[in-house]
Amino acid sequence: MGTRAAEPAASVEAALAHALQLLDDAPALAAEQAREILRVAPGHPAAELLSGMAANALGDFAQAAAVLEPLVQAQPGSARAWLELARARMGAGAGAQAVPCLERAIALQPGLPCGWLTLAELRFSGGDEEGANAAYLEHARHSAHDPELMAAADALAQQRLPEAETRLRARLRRQPGDVVAMRMLAELAARLGRNDEAIALLDAALERAPGFDAARQNYAMLLNRSNRHAEALVEIDQLLERDAGNRGLRNMRAVVLGKLGEFDTAIATYEGVLAQSPGQWQVWLGYGHALKTANRTADAVAAYRRAIALNPGFGSAWWSLANLKTVRFDPADIAAMRQQLERHDLEAGERLQFEFALGKALEDADEAADAFAHYARGNALRRQQLPYDAALGRERTRRAMRTYTREFLSERQGSGCPAPDPIFVIGMPRAGSTLIEQILSSHLQVEGTMELPALIAITRELRQRDGNPETTSYHDVLAALGRAELAALGEDYLRRTAVQRREGRPLFIDKMPNNFAHLGLLHLILPNAKIIDARRHPLACCFSNFKQHFARGQAFSYDLADMGSYYADYVALMAHFDEVLPGRVHRVIYEDMVADTEAQVRALLDYCGLPFDARCLRFFENDRAVRTASSEQVRRPIYREGLDQWRRFDAWLGPLKNALGPVLDYYPAVPPRAELPAWR
Numbered sequence: 001m002g003t004r005a006a007e008p009a010a011s012v013e014a015a016l017a018h019a020l021q022l023l024d025d026a027p028a029l030a031a032e033q034a035r036e037i038l039r040v041a042p043g044h045p046a047a048e049l050l051s052g053m054a055a056n057a058l059g060d061f062a063q064a065a066a067v068l069e070p071l072v073q074a075q076p077g078s079a080r081a082w083l084e085l086a087r088a089r090m091g092a093g094a095g096a097q098a099v100p101c102l103e104r105a106i107a108l109q110p111g112l113p114c115g116w117l118t119l120a121e122l123r124f125s126g127g128d129e130e131g132a133n134a135a136y137l138e139h140a141r142h143s144a145h146d147p148e149l150m151a152a153a154d155a156l157a158q159q160r161l162p163e164a165e166t167r168l169r170a171r172l173r174r175q176p177g178d179v180v181a182m183r184m185l186a187e188l189a190a191r192l193g194r195n196d197e198a199i200a201l202l203d204a205a206l207e208r209a210p211g212f213d214a215a216r217q218n219y220a221m222l223l224n225r226s227n228r229h230a231e232a233l234v235e236i237d238q239l240l241e242r243d244a245g246n247r248g249l250r251n252m253r254a255v256v257l258g259k260l261g262e263f264d265t266a267i268a269t270y271e272g273v274l275a276q277s278p279g280q281w282q283v284w285l286g287y288g289h290a291l292k293t294a295n296r297t298a299d300a301v302a303a304y305r306r307a308i309a310l311n312p313g314f315g316s317a318w319w320s321l322a323n324l325k326t327v328r329f330d331p332a333d334i335a336a337m338r339q340q341l342e343r344h345d346l347e348a349g350e351r352l353q354f355e356f357a358l359g360k361a362l363e364d365a366d367e368a369a370d371a372f373a374h375y376a377r378g379n380a381l382r383r384q385q386l387p388y389d390a391a392l393g394r395e396r397t398r399r400a401m402r403t404y405t406r407e408f409l410s411e412r413q414g415s416g417c418p419a420p421d422p423i424f425v426i427g428m429p430r431a432g433s434t435l436i437e438q439i440l441s442s443h444l445q446v447e448g449t450m451e452l453p454a455l456i457a458i459t460r461e462l463r464q465r466d467g468n469p470e471t472t473s474y475h476d477v478l479a480a481l482g483r484a485e486l487a488a489l490g491e492d493y494l495r496r497t498a499v500q501r502r503e504g505r506p507l508f509i510d511k512m513p514n515n516f517a518h519l520g521l522l523h524l525i526l527p528n529a530k531i532i533d534a535r536r537h538p539l540a541c542c543f544s545n546f547k548q549h550f551a552r553g554q555a556f557s558y559d560l561a562d563m564g565s566y567y568a569d570y571v572a573l574m575a576h577f578d579e580v581l582p583g584r585v586h587r588v589i590y591e592d593m594v595a596d597t598e599a600q601v602r603a604l605l606d607y608c609g610l611p612f613d614a615r616c617l618r619f620f621e622n623d624r625a626v627r628t629a630s631s632e633q634v635r636r637p638i639y640r641e642g643l644d645q646w647r648r649f650d651a652w653l654g655p656l657k658n659a660l661g662p663v664l665d666y667y668p669a670v671p672p673r674a675e676l677p678a679w680r
Contacts, residue, residue: 561658
């Protein structure tokens, strides 16, 4: 008898479970299932609740209220019933009557999924920003009780990113104001390199919940990563107002201050953090970077050494010492690095930095074969993290040459912002751009800044105008712009870079070398800007890149063949602009600068329209902050040793020579058009 009575109950429960599964994607079927259950079990509370939920999902809010109002009277302790009644009233436009229902639901079950979120949405739509913020924060605090969010979080944690994205987008379709889901989707987008999308999501979340500090910290980090440093600082300072002692935030603030050129304040901030937490090796690293940039080299070395003492496996600190270019490692250092490389648990990111640092140490010790082996291993590890497609790079070069023809540029002559302020130093990395910057910034009319990301950011935003930023060529977007729009882009560049101009000098330098790829854009939006192409012997330049672990970007530099192809494409593109814009670019051959510095400096100043200044010949006495890998090298007179360092490694440079082809044979001249692969 007991078994027969249990069977109908079990079938009802099974039917309810099935109907709940249908609710999201097929609410009409869920409603039909609820009616079937109620025919079998009239008045069943769970079936009544399901019926109300299905009516809400179908937008039949009057029907939902008709079912749910008697249900909450009969089941006053059902938090879910009160929540669904609130939704029915909200759907019917009776928001004020929904509030007490939500408050009752939350009082009964504070962790009720979407309870606080629904209240937050109601308050936000009603203009109660303070109340909405408080409710959103409670939603975030109780989000661990939400199975849907936890399933997405688990997928995110396990790197099942497509599944996580599917779950989060589905959630936001149903709950478009869910700030927790927005933050999680932003994290996913950031992992995939979709920084602009991530920033937009966090911006929307913070508009609803300005007190959502976890989202604001993510927002600050992404702004910093996107080179929007001044905006990042505003967010960090807002967070510190509520949590002044947060060491992580203070460290982030120091990093951002350094990027804004506020080195004294950055150093003081690092020192404050380290006074409280002297065991933070990552902070000692950042402190060392700031000291290095501020020309306090001995203190920087001590900071890096302190980081190593705290964590001998901290490859970043070893590479930072090597990257000073002036430090010579002793046998004990070399033994210590070899010991770390024997570890099986060393992370790839740390391992590759040990490889580069040990390569530098062994090169200094005249052990060329062993040095090259370590450089090669470091590059191979980095290339796995940062792949590069040389064929795609060549096609981009060809695309630019097809776009910026003599006719195209002639039609747009006179366009752009007429300001003469910027001096662009472009070319391959490790080709002498920092030396040129140091020479020019020793002139009283010129301010040195850093490798500014503004022009690259403009190209990214141009691609986004098309709606398909991943596949759109910004050259096509640029071609459709009128004169006023080109002028506005030039003014936008000046606005973006203004934060780096602190000395009030009429001219400033942007030494982002990769801007050579955007020379057409640069010319059209800033026709009076000066453009200097820093060029160095292809083997010396490319091998110098091969030895360098860059903090970010430069994906072409981790394979000798890729590097040769990139250099050849650079030469071809610059030769193209020499043809279509004769005299627009001033070229500085590094070897000529070393051989006759004064003649080259005078020619450089003449091109920039500047009177000769003897301080430019004593550039090494300039104590300005220098924010590149060559910072220590440009603080001493020009030396010849760097010209031929590559020759010790000549035996291993075959792939590089093959990829360079005629570019190597003709240097410093340029091969005929027919011999350049990018022209074919």
